[in-house]
Amino acid sequence: MGGGKTTRAACGGWICFEDEAGFTRRPPTGRTWGWRGITPVVKVNGRGSGRVSVAGLIAMRPGSRTRLCHRLRRHTGRKGERRSLSERDYIALVDGVHQLVKAPIVLVWDRLNTHVSHKMRDLIDARAWLTVFTLPAYAPELNAVEYLWAHVKHSLANLASVALGRLAALVCNRLKRLQYRPDVLDGFLAGTGLVIDLPPPSP
Template identity: 55%
Template sequence: MAALICTKAGHRPRLIYRIHLNRGPAKGRRKGFTETDYARLLDAAHQQLGGPIILVWDNLNTHVSRTMRELIAARLWLTVYQLPPYAPELNPVEGVWSHLKRSLANLTKHSLDQLTALVKTRLKRMQYRPRLVEGLIAKTGLDLQPP
């Protein structure tokens, strides 16, 4: 899973996410999101928001790779700021994962498809709770409003 919390002056904050399923061993293939997957997520956010994006990102190896830097450089509407290393308290998306995990605690699903459907439902609910998303941003202490 990957998610972005997006703010735009005069609008409610938005949670934009993608889920990537790994259905078993794939020799030589990355299990998580690739740089291209992240680029597609950013392109989708750009389309939905209809304007330039200032991205505040953690230091996940995929986020700071040479390939990702090249993909970012090709997107003139994108400005990226890296969070300091080991600073999850500054990343509002960490709050999304924490909230999601708490909402899934003590639930049993019998298949990956059932779990995926439940995760999508919970993330969709978060998308329609702007006060929750605002709280996740506020908890970081960062001012994410564009100048």
């Protein structure tokens, strides 16, 4: 938890799960239909490099519609270019969600080195409305966004080779569709098996 804040200060706020994923021009494989005895083949251009990094955040609060926000970066593979999202990228995502919901946020994420760096700790401490919890090590099943990435990657399975910009557009398209499907987002949350206990009403 960041800054010595208490969960009492976050009562009435939103619980947010965050995770990141990477997408490359080599698509994930998946099952498909084909002629018996003939294995379908997807041709992939091995030339070129690049990667699309996405940070996704699912925000929920009992009685409110579940929301999905994301932040995307394209990495072209140029020399000296950062190959992952930075602390500023993550905190910009959280700031955007805070502006959207206009309420305190309890953020739950994993122990990625960027999440627990001194720079990130200072950024968290500077935001009185933000309380952060880190998940136990090797517990992806407790993060609802892991189920989001599995869903998105399944929808991109066997995708023929595309330009990096096109790949980024496809990922954004899949995520924007899910923004209008709170029922699916609720399913990702239910997959964690976590139960939220609401505080008793004030006398």
